[in-house]
Amino acid sequence: MKYTLALAFLFLGLLVNAQPMTVTVDGEVSFDGANFTISEAGEDFAATLESESSVFVSVNSDDNWDKKNNPNQKWKIEVVKEDLVWNDIVQLEIVRTGQGYGDKNNQISGGSSYQVVNNTSTFFFSGRGLVTDIPVQLRLSGLSVTLGAQDFETNVLLTIYDN
């Protein structure tokens, strides 16, 4: 009987944990004609191009038990890119430009200076609890007119882990 009970609780635990902390991203980043300006004939692009609009990252939980009983759960976010069409000369960099909104104890650290987004997952920033609308900006470097007229596309993937 007691083993059955133990297994039942364990199974219940699994069910409860089916919805861990989640990360969502709002906004879109597109570098197009408006960004690629050449002020005078004979010039190349600027060394770096920053995205005009920010992307907002939110850390949430669908688990009410977590929200109530573990409001300061530590987490970390890693970033990786999955290229659709890309040229390795072009570097994509990411930075966190703000704290977002959350409980005053929910401090975020890391990611406040530009770091290269690679094809292998790397640490971006960490924090605790639920935080919404953390602004994130992207920057391109290594672009040149010599690359020619073409389109590049990559998926930037943010993954949240318990920390």
Place this chain on the structure above:
Amino acid sequence: MKHKGTFLVIIMLFSITRFCIGSGKNAEHKASIIIPNVALLSLQYENSSGVELCGISPSSAGNTIKLEADSEVSVWLNYSSICHKNQKRKVTATVEGKIPEGVVLKLKAEDSVGNGNGELGKTNGTVVLGQRPADVISGIGSCYTGKGAHNGHLLSYQVELDETRFHQNTKNKGASVNVVYTLTDDN
């Protein structure tokens, strides 16, 4: 006591489950880069933008009128070009205005020098200028010449005289013409 132990085991298992399972949720967004077509051209001068080609009066009666052989006026052609992989561009020059009868205006573009990079154009050497576009530089891909004097292609003008036609036309006098440069697709 026995029940207490079982309860503790259950709690432990429950806790372990909570903290070991369920990490690694992710979200993604697309970053797209669209590099557009660009064709920008400018002329850069070290001094004046005007070129003056003067005839020299003969010192003795019966001698021919001489024209300055050539004029290098430090006009530099700068351009930035972004095009598709197999697309090429060229620079053409056209004369606006009337060149005097018997006077042949020629233009020579040097190969690009300076801080440029990419698929820079090749000079077509010396070309005769007229009211129809003359190809001055060809094979321009995606590139930039660098900005300002001493970057890009140095241009120089030459004037030749077709004496027969020149002397037949007694109405010849000074003329001012504009040379218009265009960076265009090379089809």
